[in-house]
Amino acid sequence: MMEAKEKERYLRQMNVAELGEKGQQKLKDTTFLVIGAGGLGSPAALLLAAAGAGKIILADFDTVEVNNLSRQFLHTDARVGMNKAESGAIALKEINPYLTVEPYTESINDETLEPLAARADIVVECCDNSKTRHAINRVCHKLRKPLVTSGAIRGAGQVSVFDFRESDTPCYDCAFPEDEEKDLKASTLGVLTSLTGIMGALEASEAIKLATGMGKPLKNQVMLVDVLNNDFQIFNLKPNPECPVCHGGK
Numbered sequence: 001m002m003e004a005k006e007k008e009r010y011l012r013q014m015n016v017a018e019l020g021e022k023g024q025q026k027l028k029d030t031t032f033l034v035i036g037a038g039g040l041g042s043p044a045a046l047l048l049a050a051a052g053a054g055k056i057i058l059a060d061f062d063t064v065e066v067n068n069l070s071r072q073f074l075h076t077d078a079r080v081g082m083n084k085a086e087s088g089a090i091a092l093k094e095i096n097p098y099l100t101v102e103p104y105t106e107s108i109n110d111e112t113l114e115p116l117a118a119r120a121d122i123v124v125e126c127c128d129n130s131k132t133r134h135a136i137n138r139v140c141h142k143l144r145k146p147l148v149t150s151g152a153i154r155g156a157g158q159v160s161v162f163d164f165r166e167s168d169t170p171c172y173d174c175a176f177p178e179d180e181e182k183d184l185k186a187s188t189l190g191v192l193t194s195l196t197g198i199m200g201a202l203e204a205s206e207a208i209k210l211a212t213g214m215g216k217p218l219k220n221q222v223m224l225v226d227v228l229n230n231d232f233q234i235f236n237l238k239p240n241p242e243c244p245v246c247h248g249g250k
């Protein structure tokens with residue numbers, strides 16, 4: 001249960017009727033696994049921490065570089081050279097001392113991810129490459145963990161929710177097959193700081209909705225966001241009967 005001082009911290013949010021004290025307590029009872037402490041992971045993890053997540057496992061094996069700082073605001077100039085998960089954990093604890101943070105500094109693949117995801121209630125994918133994103137999709141599907149996933153490049157991004165606790169759910173591979181997907185990288189094509197802020201915030205919002213049961217999460221949908229033209233569109237996703245991840249195809 002939350003103590004009085006802790007409740008005071010979340011007063012504005014608890015005043016939202018759809019959330020209330022009950023929803024706030026659910027957030028405190030939830031462990032979020034945030035994979036990637038970069039452009040998307042910075043806003044997503046900071047918002048989850050500030051909003052009252054009980055525990056965040058923050059995974060990133062990379063180190064903070066000067067060219068990260070313009071958008072990866074979990075990190076500071078003084079922490080250049082530090083592991084990103086460890087640097088991020090400092091920022092998250094600073095914003096909310098009631099939060100439990102566990103930094104994970106190894107690289108993410110199917111083998112390392114499985115025991116990590118098994119300890120989480122909700123997985124928030126904030127990585128920067130297609131290979132890791134597909135590994136996260138496979139493990140979340142296998143373990144039936146709800147997955148919030150996003151990507152951002154130049155001025156456009158996408159966000160989706162796959163709630164694998166439910167049956168007949170498509171997966172990320174149904175929508176974006178691994179063997180067809182081009183690995184577009186922000187490191188070569190660039191990305192706008194304000195866009196990663198928006199996409200990471202949308203991921204936090206979806207994860208909070210999944211944790212508390214409020215609102216309507218973007219389940220089995222993809223929202224495409226184009227900040228240069230102010231274009232937000234939502235498309236429905238369907239399971240692919242040939243999908244090698246969720247339908248045993250190919």
Ligand SMILES: [Zn+2]
Pocket residue numbers: 170171172173174175239240243244245246247
């Ligand atoms: Zn699938």
